[in-house]
Amino acid sequence: QVQLQESGPGLVKPSETLSLTCTVSGGSIINYYWSWIRQPPGKGLEWIGYIYYSGTTNYNPSLKSRVTISVDTSKNQVSLKLPSVTAADTAVYYCARHEPGGNFHYWGQGTLVTVSS
Amino acid sequence: DIVMTQSPDSLAVSLGERATINCKSSQSVLYSSNNKNYLSWFQQKPGQPPKLLISWSSTRESGVPDRFSGSGSATDFTLTISSLQAEDVAVYYCHQYYTNPRTFGQGTKLEIK
Numbered sequence: 001q002v003q004l005q006e007s008g009p010g011l012v013k014p015s016e017t018l019s020l021t022c023t024v025s026g027g028s029i030i031n032y033y034w035s036w037i038r039q040p041p042g043k044g045l046e047w048i049g050y051i052y053y054s055g056t057t058n059y060n061p062s063l064k065s066r067v068t069i070s071v072d073t074s075k076n077q078v079s080l081k082l083p084s085v086t087a088a089d090t091a092v093y094y095c096a097r098h099e100p101g102g103n104f105h106y107w108g109q110g111t112l113v114t115v116s117s
Numbered sequence: 118d119i120v121m122t123q124s125p126d127s128l129a130v131s132l133g134e135r136a137t138i139n140c141k142s143s144q145s146v147l148y149s150s151n152n153k154n155y156l157s158w159f160q161q162k163p164g165q166p167p168k169l170l171i172s173w174s175s176t177r178e179s180g181v182p183d184r185f186s187g188s189g190s191a192t193d194f195t196l197t198i199s200s201l202q203a204e205d206v207a208v209y210y211c212h213q214y215y216t217n218p219r220t221f222g223q224g225t226k227l228e229i230k
Contacts, residue, residue, distance in 0.1 A: 035219075044210065044221055044222070044223050044224050045167065045210060045212075045221040045224075046221075047218055047219040047220065047221070058217050060217075060218040061118075061218060062218070094166055094167075096166075098214075101155075101214070102172075102214070103157050103169055103172045103212075103214055104157075104159075104167070104169060104212075105169055105178075107166035107167060107168075108166065109165075109166060110166050
């Protein structure tokens with residue numbers, strides 16, 4: 001059974017960089033797309049972007065200028081970097097797997113990142 | 118971006134009764150070449166990630182109880198729970214994966230009356 005686990009600092013200061021890692025176990029990163037999705041406390045879901053195992057990326061235009069998603073197939077990990085964070089970036093961040101043109105079948109448990117000084 | 122609008126925002130239904138949640142997309146999510154609607158439904162319980170219930174507008178995922186059903190095409194979709202159980206209390210989201218950026222509805226909170 002594929003499992004995804006997000007990890008990273010739970011507290012980030014304003015203007016600093018949010019960095020998260022999604023570690024995949026029980027399956028390979030190969031041949032799948034890996035998305036980051038976030039959810040501010042008490043609010044809805046926002047798709048941040050995805051990366052294909054080959055390195056191809058697609059980002060939400062609302063965040064495109066700030067987001068970088070990368071993949072390390074040797075470690076079965078996907079990473080998210082979001083610089084210059086503000087309080088508006090406070091959210092639970094999820095990673096999720098999907099097939100080409102397919103749905104988010106597998107999700108991590110999510111990790112709460114709070115932006116605060 | 119395709120805007121997904123759900124109605125109602127919240128819903129209270131008695132146990133054993135039917136619950137209906139609607140979702141409208143700002144443009145069609147029906148792909149003509151394969152006649153598939155790129156619309157799914159998720160269930161999210163507190164402290165948990167969303168769980169995929171239905172793909173392609175009406176295909177139930179493995180293990181999802183058959184009291185959950187999806188219908189609709191193009192821009193108008195419905196999630197129906199035929200007989201509400203206590204464990205169905207959750208927030209439900211529709212989601213389009215027709216095009217990027219992928220977008221979600223604002224969510225519908227389902228409670229027991």
